[in-house]
Amino acid sequence: MMKQFEGFGKFLESLRGKMSLREAASKSGLSHAYIRDLELERNRSTNEKIKPSPVTLKKLSDAYKFSYTDLMEKAGYLEKETVTESNTPLTLPMEDILFIEISSTELTYHTRLGNRKLPMQSLLDFSHFLDQLEVHGFKKMDADLFVNLSHVQKYNASEGKLYFDPLGVSVSVTIAAFRQKKYHDLLLKTVARHTGNDLEFHFDRSRVNDSLLAPIKGHV
CATH class of the missing domain: 1.10.260.40 (lambda repressor-like DNA-binding domains)
Structure with a gap:
């Protein structure tokens, strides 16, 4: 130390x-x-x-x-490091990332074009990284899962799943029950905004749930 x-x-x-x-x-x-x-x-x-x-x-x-x-x-718990653009997670285009999975040794970035794994450089890098997630629209949806809400287009409340396309046929993530309860209204608003149902949400929440499912039924 x-x-x-x-x-x-x-x-x-x-x-x-x-x-x-x-x-x-x-x-x-x-x-x-x-x-x-x-x-x-x-x-x-x-x-x-x-x-x-x-x-x-x-x-x-x-x-x-x-x-x-x-x-x-x-306080002497961290050693200040010089972080180069070649190895820091913060240089990745955060706006293109759908969600991030975190383990004790690496970060996995999920994008529409595929996944990318990066090693955990240090506690210092990770601390800076977490500070920036909220700024970029990410919310913690499980112990090791951060989701970019700007890409969420479908929310299946009964299964606790988030999708990144309006039909719910792309990759999905499952969120923790207590996080779902915490962010339920925010997720409804987010999906309503992304699917063009903003006004409908404000006037009648129950109609938003129906409207979000209607396009799916129509394409089955």
């Missing part, structure tokens, strides 16, 4: 800025005393040197709206 950035506690204090310790505690879920200990880099009760865990850094990242990756680097 790398050495923690010198002055890391002061850096955390600068991130907090004018925010009070109690406000920071409320936003992060950490105690205000512990946050102050981290800023001083020692436990004031025992005078022992302390270092925040990755979980603690994630809470501070969210509370201070600061990059989790950068905090991990400065």
Whole structure:
């Protein structure tokens, strides 16, 4: 593990800025005393040197709206790497990707022209990568599945499946039940927009479900 950035506690204090310790505690879920200990880099009760865990850094990242990756680097958990365009996932045309499957060792990009597997370069690359998915319209639909909603054209709610063509004959993905519940309305709106049924959705949701199935019945 790398050495923690010198002055890391002061850096955390600068991130907090004018925010009070109690406000920071409320936003992060950490105690205000512990946050102050981290800023001083020692436990004031025992005078022992302390270092925040990755979980603690994630809470501070969210509370201070600061990059989790950068905090991990400065805390010594990640080694900053020079990432070239030849090996970073972020250089791929994200708008062409239908969905992404993630394993512990690689990323699999699924496009209309085929699949492409890339090795997981590092935790740093992966952290940057996850930060960008939401920006590009991806939603997490299972533990290891991220779907580009801009390509979804059919939603089979009874089977929990998403298709990337209006007839439901292309490749499909199955989404987790709790994700389906969370994104049900969003998926209906997405498909309605992609199939030209926006207005129908707003006036009568039940008609949207029927209208999404009607073209399929007509082509069988």
